[in-house]
Amino acid sequence: MRRYLPxxxxxxxxxxTGWFVVYSGDLGLRGLLSRNPAEVSRVFHNDGILANVGIALHMIAGAVLTFGAPLQALPIVRRRWPGLHRRFGYGLFVLAVATGSGGLVYITVSGTIGGWWMSLWFAIYGAAMIWTAVNTVxxxxxxxxxxxxxxAVRLVVLAVGSWIYRMHYAIWFAATGGVASNExxxxxxxxxxxxAFFVPYLLIAEIVLRWRAGRPRPTPA
Ligand code: HEM
Incomplete structure (x- = not known):
């Protein structure tokens, strides 16, 4: 049973992540195709083509990445279909770079709703995603x-980070009604x-990776 746990x-x-993948892909497509993007969501602006294209592409690429990264890590795919793992891996690399870059373009041109503190950490998140994808390949x-x-473990953590961010909000609002949060x-x-949506999870991943590396390996008979 333990073998099948991962x-x-x-x-x-x-x-x-399914609901968020659909939500993100749909929002990105509508923002990209709409004649009046500001009506689609507050993140789009009617006079900001670069920011709009950046954030819309990051939503579409990010949607596929969020769903695809955990599937790419499935042990059966890695072991039985290495060719598929390799091809899909290059695809995920492009998606991760596009997601991170699109978000970084948006932050540079438009900033974020939460001001410099949010912009700083989202920029760190985007840069970490690109750096992690480059190192994985x-x-x-x-x-x-x-x-x-x-x-690859770090990349999967970052790939689902945006979904984790929404889950933290969903749990917090269900538990407290939204204390210490505003529009x-x-x-x-x-x-x-x-x-909190990515740094603690990266730290947990580091602890698990170090523990794994320190484990005695079975010696061949
Ligand atoms: C991992 C996949 C990702 C997905 C699926 C995703 C999806 C989304 C979605 C749907 C929104 C619109 C807000 C909402 O309606 O909730 C958004 C906003 C945003 N995302 Fe991402 N995102 C991802 C990763 C990233 C990364 C890596 C960055 C960092 C560069 C980033 C930066 C931003 C920024 C700056 C905003 C606008 C924040 C604001 O001012 O409201 N995202 N994202």
Missing amino acids: TLLLLVLALN YFALAKDLRRHFAW EFTGLFDQVQVV
Whole structure:
């Protein structure tokens, strides 16, 4: 049973992101195609083509990435279909770079609703996503599978980070009705959230990776 636990967890994770994947892809497409993008969402502006294209593309690329990254990490795909894993891996690399870059363009041109603190942490999140994707592919090409695995774990954490952000809000609002959060995203909860949706999960991933690396390996008979 323990053998199938990673597969089970990754499938449950991918399926749970479904609602956000549809929401994000749909919003991005509508923002891109609308003649009046400001009506679609407050993140689009009628006079900001660069920011609109950046944020719309990041939503569409990010949607596929959120769903695709946990599936790409499935042990059965890695072991049984290495060719598929390789091709899909390049696709996810492009999606991760597009998601991070689109978000960074938007932050540079428009800023974020929550001001400099939110912009700073979202920019760190975007840069981390690009850096992680580059390293994942780099170590795969270098055939350093230990490092490739470690960077891939970090990339999966970041890929589902945007969904985690919304889940934290959903749980917090269900539990407290939205204490310390406001429409400008400047409440204490909002300010903690821009760090809490990815930094603690990256730290947990680091602890697990170190524990894994320190485990004694079975010696061949
Ligand atoms: C991982 C996949 C991602 C998905 C699916 C995604 C999706 C979305 C969606 C749907 C929105 C619109 C707000 C909403 O209606 O909730 C949004 C906003 C935004 N995202 Fe992402 N995102 C992802 C990753 C990123 C990354 C890596 C960055 C960092 C560069 C980023 C930066 C932003 C910014 C700056 C906004 C606008 C914030 C504001 O002012 O309200 N996103 N994202």
